[in-house]
Amino acid sequence: MPASQARCRARDRNNVLNRPEFLSLNQPPRRENVAGEGRGGGGPRRSAFRQPSQQEDTGGRGSKESSEGPAADGGTKDWPEQDCIQLNPTFRGIAVSSLLAIDISLSRSLGVCVGPHGSAAPLRSMVVLLALSGHVLPWICGTLICLWRSSSLAGQEVLVNLLLALVLDLMTVAGIQKLVKRKGPWDFPPTFLDYVAMDTYSFPAAHASRAVMVSKFLLTHLVLAVPLRILLYLWAVLMGVSRVLLGKHHLSDVSCGFALGFLHFSLVESVWLDSATCQTLISIGTLRWTPLV
Numbered sequence: 581m582p583a584s585q586a587r588c589r590a591r592d593r594n595n596v597l598n599r600p601e602f603l604s605l606n607q608p609p610r611r612e613n614v615a616g617e618g619r620g621g622g623g624p625r626r627s628a629f630r631q632p633s634q635q636e637d638t639g640g641r642g643s644k645e646s647s648e649g650p651a652a653d654g655g656t657k658d659w660p661e662q663d664c665i666q667l668n669p670t671f672r673g674i675a676v677s678s679l680l681a682i683d684i685s686l687s688r689s690l691g692v693c694v695g696p697h698g699s700a701a702p703l704r705s706m707v708v709l710l711a712l713s714g715h716v717l718p719w720i721c722g723t724l725i726c727l728w729r730s731s732s733l734a735g736q737e738v739l740v741n742l743l744l745a746l747v748l749d750l751m752t753v754a755g756i757q758k759l760v761k762r763k764g765p766w767d768f769p770p771t772f773l774d775y776v777a778m779d780t781y782s783f784p785a786a787h788a789s790r791a792v793m794v795s796k797f798l799l800t801h802l803v804l805a806v807p808l809r810i811l812l813y814l815w816a817v818l819m820g821v822s823r824v825l826l827g828k829h830h831l832s833d834v835s836c837g838f839a840l841g842f843l844h845f846s847l848v849e850s851v852w853l854d855s856a857t858c859q860t861l862i863s864i865g866t867l868r869w870t871p872l873v
Contacts, residue, residue: 682831686732687765691827694766700825707822713818714787716750716777717796727862733855738801738830740858742794745848749793752844753786753837754778785829792841793821797848 692700762783820834
């Protein structure tokens with residue numbers, strides 16, 4: 581009897597599946613295990629060997645639940661989704677980013693009159709003078725002077741509507757620039773004239789919008805010779821180009837400024853003030869208006 585027990589113990593020791601690390605593979609179900617514990621002495625020994633593995637399993641499950649708990653409860657684990665959005669952008673986002681990069685690169689490369697040491701430095705004074713011709717102050721002051729010296733009702737009607745169009749263009753562009761707040765390609769600080777004209781940001785280009793609106797207005801309501809008409813078209817185009825050469829605006833800013841100038845002209849034409857309304861406004865402005873009692 582002792583010899584048979586010794587042989588059984590030796591066979592158990594030589595069996596690889598009886599080692600603690602492989603014991604979980606040879607485990608019977610829980611019901612059989614409980615029933616086996618009452619039959620012999622092998623039951624308690626197996627349960628003793630099984631306790632570390634059970635503790636490891638419960639500990640692993642607890643750690644997994646604790647690691648997955650905040651995400652399941654709607655915690656602060658939002659970074660994987662954000663990374664997926666950044667690493668997998670939409671086609672629209674890629675297209676917009678590419679167009680903006682091309683716009684900035686071309687605008688910076690075309691800014692040849694940015695400083696006195698640029699590649700087109702001899703032309704800088706001419707480009708600056710051309711840009712000043714599109715500033716809002718010369719146009720408003722010139723319109724007021726012409727309105728003061730004009731004695732024709734038709735001329736006063738055109739000048740009053742032109743003045744209202746200039747004010748509309750000034751306020752609309754300034755409002756959009758304050759809303760968008762886009763910096764120029766070279767990010768120069770605004771000058772005194774820029775603060776006066778409320779042209780402190782890049783988008784849209786105020787000079788381009790004003791040039792298109794004024795040229796279209798003059799071509800529609802004035803009888804001009806063909807060379808003057810061509811000169812007006814050329815002035816409007818060169819006005820937008822000059823702002824890019826000086827590094828004040830991007831190409832997209834100038835393009836949107838052109839479109840906004842056409843929109844302002846169409847709006848002024850749709851709400852055109854007649855001669856009687858213009859005379860009333862002139863009387864109010866010169867303090868010679870006598871209201872009807």
